[in-house]
Each structure stands twice: as C-alpha cells, then as structure tokens.
Amino acid sequence: MSYPGGPLAGIKVLDAAGMIAAPSACALMADMGADVIKMEPPHGDLLRGLIEFPDGPDPWWELDNRGKRGIAIDLSKAEGRAAAHAIAKSCDVFVTNFTKERQQRFELTPDDLRKNHVELIHTSLTGYGSTGPDQSRLAFDHTAFFSRGGVLDIMGEPGQTIPAGRAGQGDHTTSLAILSSILLALRERDLTGIGQAIEVALMQTAMWTLASDLSLALATGEIPEPRLRIETPSPLVGRFKCADDRWIMLTMAPEGRYWERFCNAIDKTEWISDPRFVSSESRAERGAELMLMCDEVFSHKDRDTWGHLFDDAQLIWGAVHSLTEVINDPQAEALEAFVDIKDFEEPLRTVAGPFHLADSDIRVRGRAPNHGEHTHDILLEVGFTEQQIHDLSESKSVY
Numbered sequence: 001m002s003y004p005g006g007p008l009a010g011i012k013v014l015d016a017a018g019m020i021a022a023p024s025a026c027a028l029m030a031d032m033g034a035d036v037i038k039m040e041p042p043h044g045d046l047l048r049g050l051i052e053f054p055d056g057p058d059p060w061w062e063l064d065n066r067g068k069r070g071i072a073i074d075l076s077k078a079e080g081r082a083a084a085h086a087i088a089k090s091c092d093v094f095v096t097n098f099t100k101e102r103q104q105r106f107e108l109t110p111d112d113l114r115k116n117h118v119e120l121i122h123t124s125l126t127g128y129g130s131t132g133p134d135q136s137r138l139a140f141d142h143t144a145f146f147s148r149g150g151v152l153d154i155m156g157e158p159g160q161t162i163p164a165g166r167a168g169q170g171d172h173t174t175s176l177a178i179l180s181s182i183l184l185a186l187r188e189r190d191l192t193g194i195g196q197a198i199e200v201a202l203m204q205t206a207m208w209t210l211a212s213d214l215s216l217a218l219a220t221g222e223i224p225e226p227r228l229r230i231e232t233p234s235p236l237v238g239r240f241k242c243a244d245d246r247w248i249m250l251t252m253a254p255e256g257r258y259w260e261r262f263c264n265a266i267d268k269t270e271w272i273s274d275p276r277f278v279s280s281e282s283r284a285e286r287g288a289e290l291m292l293m294c295d296e297v298f299s300h301k302d303r304d305t306w307g308h309l310f311d312d313a314q315l316i317w318g319a320v321h322s323l324t325e326v327i328n329d330p331q332a333e334a335l336e337a338f339v340d341i342k343d344f345e346e347p348l349r350t351v352a353g354p355f356h357l358a359d360s361d362i363r364v365r366g367r368a369p370n371h372g373e374h375t376h377d378i379l380l381e382v383g384f385t386e387q388q389i390h391d392l393s394e395s396k397s398v399y
Contacts (some may be wrong), residue, residue, distance in 0.1 A: 006033020024175035030067030070369025149206020152356030
C-alpha cells in the first residue's frame with residue numbers, strides 16, 4: 001500500500017542550485033512527491049538553452065527540473081534576499097551549489113538560514129568541498145569529478161589521449177549522493193527534531209566510484225595504472241571485437257571457475273589441457289598471447305551469436321551497446337528505464353530514476369517550470385500580500 005502523494009509528500013524543498021547535479025537530486029525528490037520550488041536568477045538557470053533544441057521542449061531542462069514549481073529572484077537586491085529567506089523558512093530542505101562566498105554574500109549560509117529555523121536541512125554541492133586550499137575553485141563535473149577525482153587518468157589505454165566524460169555523467173552520479181544524504185538527514189530529523197548542514201563534493205563522489213582502486217593503493221602503496229587491452233591476466237576479464245565489428249565484454253572472476261566452460265563455448269577444448277594454460281597463474285603469464293588468440297576466435301562470429309553461446313554456457317558477458325541500442329533494448333523497457341512527460345502536445349520521452357520501490361508512488365509528476373512561472377503563487381503561500389508582490393515585481397526583485 002503506497003502513501004498518498006508519494007514517500008516525500010509533505011516535504012518542501014527550495015532548489016537554489018543551477019545546472020545538473022543538485023537540481024537532478026531535487027527532480028528525483030519531486031518524483032517522490034516533494035513540493036520542489038526551483039529558484040532561478042533573473043537571467044534564468046544556465047542549463048536553459050545550453051543545447052540548441054528549437055522544436056519542442058528542452059530535454060536537458062526537463063530531465064533535471066521535472067515536477068518542480070518555478071520562481072525567479074534577484075538575490076543581489078535586499079528585497080529579493082528577503083523573499084528567498086521567507087521561502088526557505090517555509091521549507092524542509094534547502095539545496096544550493098553556490099560557493100561559500102556567494103552563500104555569504106546572499107546570506108544563504110547554514111547559519112543564516114537555520115538561525116531561526118533549526119529544522120531546516122541545508123545542502124551544499126561543491127566541486128572540492130568547503131575547506132582546504134581549493135574550496136573556492138569553480139567546477140563542473142568534467143573538472144572536479146572526472147579530472148581531479150582521478151577518473152580520466154585511470155581509464156583508457158596508456159599512450160592514448162585521455163578519454164572524455166559524457167555530459168552530466170559525473171553530475172548524475174553525484175545527484176544520488178546528494179539525494180541519499182538528504183533522505184538520511186530527514187530520517188535523523190524524524191528522530192531528533194533538528195535539521196543539519198550537508199555537503200557533497202563532486203571530487204569526493206568521484207573518489208568513491210574509484211574506491212576499489214584507491215583502497216588497494218592506500219593499503220599496499222601500489223597504484224593501479226591504465227593498461228593496454230591485451231595486458232590482462234585473463235581473457236575472461238577482457239573485451240573483444242566480433243565479426244560484425246561490435247564489441248563484447250567478458251567479466252568472470254575468479255576466472256578459474258569459468259575457464260573450462262569458456263573453452264567449450266568458444267570451441268577451443270584443446271586449451272583446457274594445453275600445458276601453457278593449465279592454471280590461472282600460467283594463463284596470467286601468457287595473458288597477452290591468450291588475448292591475441294581470443295581476438296582471432298571472436299572475429300569469426302557476430303556479437304549476438306557469441307552472446308547466445310555464452311548464455312547457454314552460463315558465462316558472464318555483456319554487449320557493448322551504442323546509445324541507440326540502449327534506447328531500443330527490451331531489457332531497458334522491462335526496467336521501465338524511460339518515462340514520458342505528458343504535459344506537451346507530444347509526450348517527451350526522458351530517463352526515469354534508477355530505482356524501483358514496490359509499494360511507493362514514485363513517478364514523474366509534470367513538466368519543468370517556465371522561468372518565474374509560479375512566483376506570484378509561491379510568494380502568496382509564504383505570506384506576502386498582493387501589494388508586496390506587486391512592489392517586488394516593480395522593483396525587479398522578483399520575476
């Protein structure tokens with residue numbers, strides 16, 4: 001039995017963040033039933049119109065701001081700051097990616113907002129944290145997550161140009177850290193009656209994604225390095241191009257459990273008794289040689305044929321899919337990985353949150369707001385009179 005309105009029904013969130021990571025976390029809270037207010041500056045969030053999309057709604061904007069209401073405020077004006085403070089005082093959660101200096105300038109620090117509202121959960125997304133030598137450095141996920149967090153350096157192959165992360169990839173990973181932190185703080189507030197300040201850094205989230213490599217390096221002093229594709233201790237942890245020029249990924253560990261089945265599946269039963277390959281250790285010593293031998297084998301069948309053979313042998317493999325294949329994958333459909341925003345002439349297909357709760361009402365609850373679309377209604381809700389709202393609008397403190 002689901003709770004009416006979703007698991008976060010009754011929770012009010014002020015999303016005073018821009019671009020992707022923090023707003024994405026707020027969009028997921030809106031999916032969960034929270035009343036999320038998107039606060040933008042007079043010129044609008046920088047994400048608006050970042051990509052050229054003249055025919056219909058902006059897919060990036062809708063993805064990370066769906067289900068929210070919108071207000072536009074000029075925080076450089078005292079009247080605008082007062083309006084923002086009044087809204088924050090009505091909220092359970094405040095989310096921002098302002099630097100510490102901007103929070104101080106606009107009086108939006110944890111101390112400012114929680115001084116007379118101890119129940120508030122104040123959430124800051126930063127690139128590098130709020131302490132240390134780089135606390136004031138501006139960041140995007142490409143710089144703080146992928147680059148400074150160590151992700152790009154360890155990916156790819158040695159001697160090659162470093163790979164590039166995809167747009168929003170580090171941001172959407174970090175959004176889950178923001179979301180889980182807020183949900184935890186809400187739970188603790190249930191127990192104590194008091195909110196708290198939260199901080200999530202893009203750099204640290206990247207380090208968590210590399211925690212296996214980092215923990216090994218911390219324990220042994222051995223730093224994992226990028227390596228060539230053929231420099232693997234076993235082809236059972238490798239990737240291969242098939243006859244149709246598509247790729248397949250194998251990951252079977254410990255590989256000794258799968259070696260005989262693998263040899264049978266690729267019709268190389270003679271490798272099972274070959275003295276060069278009788279143990280994991282001997283296979284590791286000849287890893288590059290084995291990889292080249294497997295390259296020749298894989299070149300004779302297409303990817304899907306290999307996949308069927310490996311499924312029959314209960315081996316662990318994955319097709320390296322293009323995004324077109326991901327979109328059309330029946331397994332993605334079964335996962336309900338895509339969802340429609342229906343508030344347009346034609347429904348806009350977008351990406352659903354990456355989790356399912358069997359008995360909770362979690363769903364996209366509407367389109368993203370237009371700039372300042374709900375300014376008047378939101379100010380009325382928090383106690384401003386019609387005359388005060390008129391004056392704020394005339395002074396261009398709100399839009």
